[in-house]
Amino acid sequence: MFELPVKKKDEMNKLKTIGAMCIALFVIFVILIPTAVSYQDLEYMEWRTEKIVLDTFYDKQILEASKDGDWVTVKIYANLQFDLCSEVLDKITQFDLSPGYLRKARYEADCAYNDKRWSAFYLEKAADAWLTDDAASAIHYWEECHKYLEKSIEHRIESMEYRAKYIDELEDAETPGFGAILAIICVLAVGHFVIRRRMR
Numbered sequence: 001m002f003e004l005p006v007k008k009k010d011e012m013n014k015l016k017t018i019g020a021m022c023i024a025l026f027v028i029f030v031i032l033i034p035t036a037v038s039y040q041d042l043e044y045m046e047w048r049t050e051k052i053v054l055d056t057f058y059d060k061q062i063l064e065a066s067k068d069g070d071w072v073t074v075k076i077y078a079n080l081q082f083d084l085c086s087e088v089l090d091k092i093t094q095f096d097l098s099p100g101y102l103r104k105a106r107y108e109a110d111c112a113y114n115d116k117r118w119s120a121f122y123l124e125k126a127a128d129a130w131l132t133d134d135a136a137s138a139i140h141y142w143e144e145c146h147k148y149l150e151k152s153i154e155h156r157i158e159s160m161e162y163r164a165k166y167i168d169e170l171e172d173a174e175t176p177g178f179g180a181i182l183a184i185i186c187v188l189a190v191g192h193f194v195i196r197r198r199m200r
Contacts, residue, residue, distance in 0.1 A: 041102055044095040045163075048109065051088050055116070058084065062123070075127035078120045085117035101169060105162035112155035119148035 058081045065073035092110050097103050122145035129138035 039098040040095045041098055044097055044102070044106070047091075047095075051084065054084060055081065069130075071127040071130045075124050075131070078124040078127060082117055082120035082124065085113045085120060088113045089117065101162045101166035105159045105166060108155045108159035108162060112152045112159060115148045115152035115155060119145050119152055122148065 058077050061077045062074055062081070065071075065077065089110065092106060092113070095106070097106060122141045126138050126141035126145055129135075129141055
């Protein structure tokens with residue numbers, strides 16, 4: 001029966017050991033390094049910030065105009081706010097977000113914009129009623145507007161709290177790199193000793 005020379009046997013054993021080490025390293029990377037799943041968290045956060053800035057601007061214009069009794073301007077910005085809320089509600093669920101706090105934040109934001117849209121709807125009706133001197137209808141619509149606005153604010157606060165928890169979670173998350181490097185060093189050390197032992 002044909003047998004490999006001792007030197008060749010040692011080389012084959014060395015190659016087998018290296019192969020085993022490569023497999024072990026691959027397993028370590030699969031276990032310790034999270035799968036690279038592409039979420040749209042950052043894109044969503046940037047988009048939300050942009051919409052919040054615009055929504056806040058509309059709120060400011062509505063507040064100033066209502067203080068001045070400028071119901072034409074109130075009606076214009078209420079309409080713009082209604083359109084903004086509709087646009088947000090159409091797009092907000094299209095982002096693929098990582099599971100956890102950010103998805104909860106989005107759910108609350110979705111509820112907030114739904115209530116804010118109703119608030120803008122009734123505000124526009126109230127402005128119309130004030131412009132036609134229909135005080136009774138104006139007061140009724142104004143009350144409905146505030147009812148939905150309060151609900152919207154509650155949901156927005158919840159959304160902000162979940163968003164803050166998401167950011168804290170990101171900051172507190174341990175980087176898996178150190179554990180992976182430590183495991184790799186251990187495997188390489190074991191492999192080194194195995195190779196040295198077989199070469200004796």
